[in-house]
Amino acid sequence: MRYFIDISYKGTSYHGWQIQKNAHTLQVEIENALFRLLGVQTPIMASGRTDAGVHAKQQIAHFDTAEAIDIERLKYRLNRYFARDIVINSIVEVKPDAHARFNATERAYEYYVNQNKNPFLQELSYYFPKPLNVDLMNQAASKLLGVQDFESFSKVKTDVNNFICNITRAEWQIENVSLVFHVTANRFLRGMVRALVGTLLEVGLEKITVEDFKKIIEQKDRTAAGDAAPPKGLFLSKVTYPSSIYSN
Structure with missing residues (x-):
């Protein structure tokens, strides 16, 4: 199953979106939260990378799961997990081949x-x-x-x-x-x-x-x-x- 996750964040405390060695990034933070809540490694792919200190009112990323998930429960648990500078606005199921980066118009x-x-x-x-x-x-x-x-x-x-x-x-x-x-x-x-x-x-x-x-x-x-x-x-x-x- 593939899902789009709609995220808002204040980028001040992060070294950008993308995973980097020895750096605190948003992708790492969100993947760690998904791993903790879903129990499996869950890579995410965003619509694009934001640099260190850049913010997002709407960033979209996709992730996959082996089985269907309770969307509202996961959204609630993620928002409890994150600090105040990251908010999950919504999670929606999309088609299996939908891509957060390549399908963005x-x-x-x-x-x-x-x-x-x-x-x-x-x-x-x-x-x-x-x-x-x-x-x-x-x-x-x-x-x-x-x-x-x-x-x-x-x-x-x-x-x-x-x-x-x-x-x-x-x-x-x-x-x-x-x-x-x-x-x-x-x-x-x-x-x-x-x-x-x-x-x-x-x-x-x-x-x-x-x-x-x-x-x-x-x-x-x-x-x-x-x-x-x-x-x-x-x-x-x-x-x-x-x-x-x-x-x-």
């Missing part, structure tokens, strides 16, 4: 910038008190839309076959006390969202123009783009799947 991220010093947002946003021209930032963000090569915003050491992504949303919005960058695509490259944010902030500071930003995309060179924004402001916010993967 869209992923959405949010990046939070806080321009007023706020002790309650220190670990959940990037404190950036300098004045920003948000209109220019949105003009530049609009240049990201569509199917393009985003090598300029990818980490250099990566194992992907290509740097092509289809971005369907890219915009800045003011929400409560934060400035939030919303970006949705079929896939993202390693470090891509943080590199986009760091470069768009340079547009907002008027250090580079909208036309400069467009040229950075076209250069396909990571050294042309700005520094990556800190991980603490980044959230994986939604992962979308076709309805056909779910069990009837």
